[in-house]
Amino acid sequence: MTDTHWRPVKRTRTFEDVLAQIEHRIAEDGLTAGDRLPAERRLAEQLGVSRSSVREAMRVLETLGVVSSQAGRGPDAGAVLTSRPDSALTDVLRLNLGLATLELREVIDTRLMIERWAAAQAARARAGTSALAEALKGMDEAGSAEEFVEHDTAFHCAIAEIAGNRLIAAFMRSLRESMSRYAVEAVERLGDTSGLQADHRRILRAVQEGDPEEAAQAVTDHLAHAYPAGG
Amino acid sequence: MTDTHWRPVKRTRTFEDVLAQIEHRIAEDGLTAGDRLPAERRLAEQLGVSRSSVREAMRVLETLGVVSSQAGRGPDAGAVLTSRPDSALTDVLRLNLGLATLELREVIDTRLMIERWAAAQAARARAGTSALAEALKGMDEAGSAEEFVEHDTAFHCAIAEIAGNRLIAAFMRSLRESMSRYAVEAVERLGDTSGLQADHRRILRAVQEGDPEEAAQAVTDHLAHAYPAGG
DNA sequence: GACCACAATATGGTCAGACCATACCTAATC
DNA sequence: GATTAGGTATGGTCTGACCATATTGTGGTC
Structure with a gap:
């Protein structure tokens, strides 16, 4: 099994990995609308990826209507789970x-x-x-x-x-x-x-x-x- | 007109602007599935924004099922308009x-x-x-x-x-x-x-x-x- | 003690530039 | 002519910086 037909080492893009992780976390931790996700920088650190990749994942989640981002500080800031299909x-x-x-x-x-x-x-x-x-x-x-x-x-x-x-x-x-x-x-x-x-x-x-x-x-x-x- | 009450200079995020531009271009130029969008770097230059913003817009379009990105070179590479709702x-x-x-x-x-x-x-x-x-x-x-x-x-x-x-x-x-x-x-x-x-x-x-x-x-x-x- | 102005801080948003991976294209080579 | 090696345009990722925004802490003032 050492020769041809290499299964590509990397088929998923990094931000897709981030997406999967976040979705998994939602299911695992039972997160619901109103709960907050970690900050982009922190998430990037936790997952060992760059902030760019986290951000692209955020854009996807925002597009799908399950995350709403708000700059600033405080309880309402950051990426909050919502549900706006x-x-x-x-x-x-x-x-x-x-x-x-x-x-x-x-x-x-x-x-x-x-x-x-x-x-x-x-x-x-x-x-x-x-x-x-x-x-x-x-x-x-x-x-x-x-x-x-x-x-x-x-x-x-x-x-x-x-x-x-x-x-x-x-x-x-x-x-x-x-x-x-x-x-x-x-x-x-x-x-x-x-x-x-x-x-x-x-x-x-x-x-x-x-x-x-x-x-x-x-x-x-x-x-x-x-x-x-x-x- | 030099003093107070400035209508916020910027209410939409840059990538949203890019999105609007692209959607406008689709409608204006009558682009349909199969047509290619300019390369990310080129698009960024044309619109006067950074490539990151263009990429975030691309992620959105890809999420919405209207764009499919392919690395490499040639006719099938780049961002191609599709329609996969x-x-x-x-x-x-x-x-x-x-x-x-x-x-x-x-x-x-x-x-x-x-x-x-x-x-x-x-x-x-x-x-x-x-x-x-x-x-x-x-x-x-x-x-x-x-x-x-x-x-x-x-x-x-x-x-x-x-x-x-x-x-x-x-x-x-x-x-x-x-x-x-x-x-x-x-x-x-x-x-x-x-x-x-x-x-x-x-x-x-x-x-x-x-x-x-x-x-x-x-x-x-x-x-x-x-x-x-x-x- | 109550109030207000201002700095500190945490967050998302944007930018610039670099490098990697991929896939086509081209030209040199056999 | 076929094969191969390099060139190049594309998306994918990373780093680090800076800006904009909004809360929180801090100190001074009354």
Whole structure:
């Protein structure tokens, strides 16, 4: 076994090693959101690597939404474990949309799947519908397409919140945000938003009356109005 | 204008600036997967920042699955734009699960939503079922729980592939991978996998026969068997 | 003793420059 | 023409310095 076919001595980059160590430590020590990680310099010393490598690992963790860094001193300074998957998901979707490898159609279909589920669940829960009514009012008063979309997003995300699954709600928010540009275009192309508002009232009614099937169907029709099959 | 109240000269970190520049360049120049970014040193020079900052930005982009770095020389070397949202999504979910801010229940419910959708869509498509049958065979011959879960994942992901939405398929893979540890535990707790295999055959049959409702219901029952309400 | 100004300190953020590892490219060699 | 040795552009890592920020300690003042 002394000859060819050397398993490469080093396949993982240093910062990946650091990542693994940190993740292992999280699992091992049972760290949760709010706990602090050692300072960069100290971590570098502990792991026997340079601070650069630690920093690159930190950037990754920050990107993944599990660490938040704060300069200065005191209890709130340093690298603190958090759990904010939202921006991470949003960034992943937005950038991959920008690279045109994901079709808008696929994103919209995903939204449809999630919104149907959320509306049906919300109808089963039948709670917190006041937030929905609130968002509806805002939309009536919206001037620009941007404003309308903003309130529209709030309305749809509120449904997901009511449904009570944070992961799905996070997906929902990320999908909406990453395609907000296209949503504005769709509204502008449509011109008149009264039809969409009628859809919203229908959805709200179905949720209030606790009718999951009607809620899901209302959402389906709504998205079909907003994004006609053509595009 | 020489005195107090300076709006902070610098609110964004340098690497965030680099990120924005790169994203802008992607949109502006219409870069897509396969295109190359300038070398780190060159980019640093162009943007007037240090190479460290460029590297941290690269780490972020790599984490988000839109850049792949390769050392060496030649056409494949350097930072190449890609589009691999899978690992990014997986990492986000896995780490956030590890921080215990997401309940396993929420992840499973999300899986259920996606798998119901995928199975129904696959039944409408009625294509590529040979891959499903293939995965079934592998599971029959699986010895350990790990092996079983591996083939199980292949089976379920194959359904998502058939459904033809890459974003949802990516979600599916990420969910499965990030909770694979718990899947193994569930299988070990269950002991006998013949019931799960019967479910699989039922799902396959429904897809082959093009019965979306039955396919969705079969998936629902399957997950209920694998993860009883208790946990 | 209470309060305030200022220095000390710990933290992340950035930079510069060096060196290593990798992989392609080129030219000399056979 | 094939092989081989060097050149070179790339990412990966390290070191050490300095800056920006925010808390903490310290001493003086009232």
